[in-house]
Amino acid sequence: MKIIAVIPARYASTRFPAKLLQDLGGKTVILRTYEATLETKLFDDVFVVTDSELIYNEIVTNNGKAIMSIKEHESGSDRIAEAVQNMEVDIVINVQGDEPFIDIEPLQKVIDIFKKDAEKKVDLASLMFEIKDKTEIENPNNVKVITDQNGFALYFSRSVIPYPRAANVGVRYMKHIGIYAFRKQALLDFYSLPMLSLEASEKLExxxxxxxxxxxxxxxxxxxxxxxxxxxxxxRARKILSEKE
Structure with a gap:
């Protein structure tokens, strides 16, 4: 099973333009993310895929691997799908370019899902963790997910889901972490399918x-x-990095 990591990296950002090229302890955010992904040693290969010559040059001049997108893309999945469509790979891990403190353990967990999925019932795997603070739960920048009893996602939303009409019923609020593991075919299917109303409404691919x-x-x-x-x-990231060093 060939497993690669791809880091989609846009230059533009609505809330923080050029954030991936900001300095973080002497290296750019995107370079730190790339190097941290390499250092996990979980992947057969690691690439940054970008629409920006500045980001592309930042990676390749530091001896990394980068791919320039050919088309304009609405989502990270589209950008990754274009990059890998002609690669011989089985599983593609999407690592967010703005998360430079990547941990081995959660990445290993999503990879293990596919290693144990002999019947190929899983198209994608992703991560979530429990949040309890009311402000965190209500923050629309924190995407929440609800699952069935087998851990398969039922829905993702920027809204509070489930709505707390009744208290003390054992509901846990789970925040989605944007690391995805795809079967290559699921990714290519996504690339060929048009956006529908739920995605368009929530802006969640x-x-x-x-x-x-x-x-x-x-x-x-x-x-x-x-x-x-x-x-x-x-x-905050600069402070965390200085504490680590």
Whole structure:
């Protein structure tokens, strides 16, 4: 089974333009993410795929592997699908370019889902962790997910799901972490299918998979991701890095 990691990297960002090229302890955010992904030693290969010559050059001048997108893309899945469509791979892991503190354990968990899935019932695997703070739960930037009893995703939303009409019924609120593992065919299917209303409404690409009947296996982790979506997030990341060093 050939497993690769692909890091989709857009230059533009609504909340924080050029965030991937910001300095984080002497290296850019995207370079730190790329190097951290390599250092896990979980993958047969690691690529950055981007629409930006600046990001492309940042990776290749530091002896990394990068691919320039040919087309404009609405989502990371589209960008990755274009990049891997002619590659001989089985599983593709999407690592977010703005998460430089990647951990081995959660990545290993999503890879293991496919290694144990002999009947190929899983199209995608992804991660979630429990959140309890009311402000975190209600924050629309935190995507929530609900699953069935077997851990397959039923729905993702920026809204509070489930709605807490009744208290003390054992509901846990799970935040989605944007690391995906795809079977290559599921990724190519996504690339060929048009966006439908749920995805368009929530601006969540994972809903396209659900709307077309793909099965997303969710894996719980205790490793909360540290994404960089705002200048404040970057300052927090700089503080974390200085503490690590």
């Amino acid at each position: 994972q809903l396209r998979y659900l709307e077309y009947g793909k099965r997303i296996k969710m894996v719980e982790t205790t490793h909360a991701s540290i994404g960089i979506d705002t200048p404040e997030d970057l300052e």
